[in-house]
Amino acid sequence: MKADPKGVQTGAFFIDGDHACAEGAIAAGCRFVAGYPITPSTEVVERIAERFPLIGGLFIQMEDEIASSIAIQGAVWAGKKAMTVTSGPGFSLMMEHIGLAAMTETPCVFIDVQRAGPSTGLPTLPAQGDMMQARWGSHGDYGIIALCPNSPQETFDLTIKAFNLAETYRVPVLVMLDECVGHMIERIIIPPADQIDIVPRRFTNIPPGEFRLFEPKEDMVPDMVKAGDGYNIHVTGLTHDERGYPVMNAAAQEKLVHRLVDKIRLNADRIVEYREDEIEGAEVVVVSYGITSRVAIPAIEEARRDGLKVGHLRLITAWPFPEKRIAELSRTIKVFVVPEINYGQMVREVERCAAGRARVVLVPHGGGSVHNPKDIHCAIVDCRKDIRP
């Protein structure tokens, strides 16, 4: 299905990542947004608030992020596509409802424009410190999807993709910007509506009485209905059976939670996305994402001029993590260099997948700015000691 032309502002624009995110959501068919102001994400909801009344959408500024992150789920069960937008402190408050969305298989989108933490930290300055929180922040086991754009154009594209993935897998999808990408102004192209692919909600055609709200299809994902259609659905955050009724025992827990994890884990090959540059024959591979993937480029180019064979793998999906590809590369390369604006988060995934077959070097940064490319260059050049002459 193609995008509703009513929401798509086709053309070339010179806007920042936050504004591009808002346009991406609108193009994706999002017509309900609940949010609470927080730097550096606020421009997303400001643009939504500006645009929504005249295109039939509803924006509500809720009393806090806890409320925002569940109001969108109410809207989804009423049939809308919905999202909320925040940054670190608000993201922390939303964790319980990422769990609720995962447990109730409510397709929705969370935008996190990352700033430096912990706590209030550096509200106006960048970091990439929420990456593990995105994966593990809510209690219990579940699968989610998280995407990391590195430009306003990609923010537009990946926001649409986030809505599509949410519908495909009935999961919360997180778009993990950082302050730099959020506030970076670049040219973006919004294509005509008929060139934007949209995944509609997969509503069941089984009549009420026979339909089971949590009965998975072959892809492990159940079909949906919405409130008001006469299905008398029951949706609970408690462990439940396929009817949605609470069942308090280990067998029900195993059946449900195993599927919630598996529907992402076993579909990972279809979901995982990354970009590679000069990987063939590389001895060192820089693994990066978000703004750091752009900061790494001059460092990589300089190291190549220094005579090193350096490849670049940029994560588009942080979660699920491209486990297979990193494991595969670890058999042929010597070192992974992982720059990120935190003290070591995604690097742990690289280490796990490399499993000792290749050395893994973190280039940490506490947040507040991007890396100096020289630091990444030094780390790459230092890999000479791992490479046989």
Add this chain to the structure above:
Amino acid sequence: MSEDTIDTCETCVPVNAVEDVLRMERMPHIWCPGCGIGTTLNGFAHALETSGLDLRKVAMVSGIGCTGRVSGYLKLDSFHTTHGRALPFATGLKLANPELKVVVYSGDGDLTAIGGNHFIHAARRNLDMTVILINNFIYGMTGGQVAPTTPIGATASTAPHGNFEEPFNLPYLAESCGAVYVARWTAFHIRHLTKAVKEALVKKGFSFIEILAPCPTLYSRRNRLGDGLDQMKHFRDDSEIRNGADTKTVGLDFQGKIVVGKFVDKDKPTYLDSMNAFYAAKWGDKYTPYKG
């Protein structure tokens, strides 16, 4: 008992009049003997059946706790959300599809402690929904802890020496925040509360009913107040019906006088009415009124 009597009884097989709106396959429910929640649900179900509402368009939202389980027993679209967050979920549900009649049915701790912030803002916005709050003065599900409704002097598992904190006067809170319909009844006043629910269900705007209910297991027993029936007797003997009472004056003391009745019933534009009127005045024909 003679065989004749038994025969007579068999001709009038006990039928639960509200079975049609309950998920009977989920019975028995989890509530304790003597608990008042089931009684309030019975009244609610009667009100719902006779309300004339299209039940396919009625959605129930609950938070967590003993009362939070209500949503799971009603044969309606029903959502058992997270602790304290029934109202913001209901906000999204209602605003995304204004055709739905959204009812939030939850407990005192859920709606006014952890969910207190959402309660005041939902009332302030005059969202078009009905909130039924079952006040049993205690956190029942977790074992009888002190709540923002526990009267001064009552003991609770986390106030073992007695509660000294001022409790909420909930009708006053609801009215001050903007509710257009405010009533209080007890589980004893089954006919009154059924009538109140019927009124609230068709009232446009944020309608709020507080219903006092016995918690024999964790409130009455700890406070040596007898069983559920004794608490019902207290509700009967110490209640005074004062429709239109100033909500400032209806605060509750430990086992003291209970003012019940309909305190507020007024008209005010709802959230969506205000929004549509505001934008229509601003943009005229350019604006299509939002209908979900």
